[in-house]
Amino acid sequence: MIHGQLQNLNLIPAIAAMVDEMTAWRRDLHAHPETAYEENRTAAIVAEKLRAFGLEVHTGLARTGVVGVLRNGDGPSVGLRADMDALNIVEQTGLPYASTYPGKMHACGHDGHTTMLLGAAKHLAATRACKGTVVFIFQPAEEDDGGAQEMVADGLFEKFPVDAVYGLHNWPGMDLGTIAVKAGPIMAAYDSFEAEIIGHGAHGGMPHLGVDPVVAAAQVISAWQSIVSRNIDPYDSAVISVTQVNAGDTFNVIPDAVRLKGAIRSFSADVRDRVWDRMEGLAQGICTGFGARFVWALHSSYPATINTDTEAGLAALAAAEVVGAHNVNHHPAPSMGAEDFAYMLNERPGCYVWLGNGPGTGGCMLHNPKYDFNDEALAIGASYWVRLVENLLPV
Structure with missing residues (x-):
């Protein structure tokens, strides 16, 4: 159910109607966190849902990676990436859907990232409101283990050519209903x-x-x-x-x-x-x-995450359509955190944005044992993905 400040955003109605369903997906993933290259249950769920949506599904890239492909006539091709892995952290949230796997926790919101991309895939598979190819990339092992690098080495962009690739990360400390995007370096x-x-x-x-x-x-x-x-x-x-x-x-x-x-x-x-x-x-x-x-x-570990100019501009336009131009931060200070999406940006032009997750009070920051992804952001992220695809691949 959409309420509060989200009612003032330009969410896609069909996506907003999926909030309860996406919340259930996300909380199930949260309760069953899997760390680098062990995302077997998560990958199986992702593959099952993508098939149910009617997409072409490929598994096994970078061991536990999943790729879903939506083809709808001739046109450009765009890649959308979500990370799936959790961290080796003992959860301290006390939530009813807290981790059931001792010593493992979705303390970075990858459960939310996976869910938002699944929601966008479901919507786009139903509407086919795009002309071209959408490659939905569900990546393992973002936390320290370079799953993006392994997917690239396994031939991700040779098997699934894309003209550009996009990613996002939830960002505690940024208001819900805001998105930050800039050209140039965004992560160290x-x-x-x-x-x-x-x-x-x-x-x-x-x-x-x-x-x-x-x-x-x-x-x-x-x-x-x-x-x-x-x-x-x-x-x-x-x-x-x-x-x-x-x-x-x-x-x-x-x-x-x-x-x-x-x-x-x-x-x-x-x-x-x-x-x-x-x-x-x-x-x-x-x-x-x-x-x-x-x-x-x-x-040498992760390279810097550097957004290309054109793709950053296109991402900003899609973000503004969803949250309003006044809620798009075009000049965020780059983070000294690292992100292995950089390996994909080394191969293709693209853009990585931050999605507001709320104030992050009470220790609810990334990699904290009390962190939890904000389910109210699910419809925002999924709507952003859909608008981005519709703009990049117009019918």
Whole structure:
């Protein structure tokens, strides 16, 4: 049932009439969260519904991915993507539809993303109010495991060619009934590192007989924090976070080594390379000065999510048709969070938008054990998908 401020939006009536049905789908998915490449139940439900809608269905891309295809004559082809996976988090919502799988939880709203795209697929399959091909992409393993990259490597766009690809994410802290969209970087690149500073162990009371890697590590960590403020253009953005420091086993022994782990976030390849180069240069110099050695390994993860100009404009038009032009934020500050939809945008032009999920109060933010997707957003997201397709593939 649609009520409150949603009554003032331009929701597609048939989509609004599906709210109770979509809510039931979403809460069932929420109660049965599945993590990376284990989305077997979720994928089976998605495939079953797509077949029931009358779509062509393909399974097994990136192991548990599902692709539904709606063909309606000659015309352009557009891809719409939703992620399906959950997180390894113990849910603390106390909701009647809370996770029934211990230690797993839909704490990022992928249950809602899947549901909104299913709702759009059902509506478009019934109306066929488009000329061309719509590829509905249900992706596994967005959280840290690069399911989008694996789908691309499995031939997603060779098997299902699209002219452009679109994604969305719910966004706590943005008002319900708002959508944020911009051209250019919207989510950061994410890379992790593991480093070891190797000294020479000694008695804690006789430090002059060893090389203390702890002191060297403290200097390295402090120096790294100067990189963003002193080596990166103030108009660019980067984050360096040392998230793990491990060394030693007892009170009176200087350890042989200190192990560091952390992450780097950036929006451009040039900034990313500059950060890596300065981190290594500073660490090597400091460790050499202390008589220690520095070794490390970098792990490239998700690239930056960068929306293309034309597709961002088309997404903004569709968003305005649903929520009103005054509820479309064209200048959101990019997030330092990462998103593997970036791999799809590296292959095809497209746009990734944020859908308001409400205030996010009481700990109800992404990746929080008290988070829950806002079911009132279901009709908004599904209506956005439909309007986008109708605009891109006019009859």
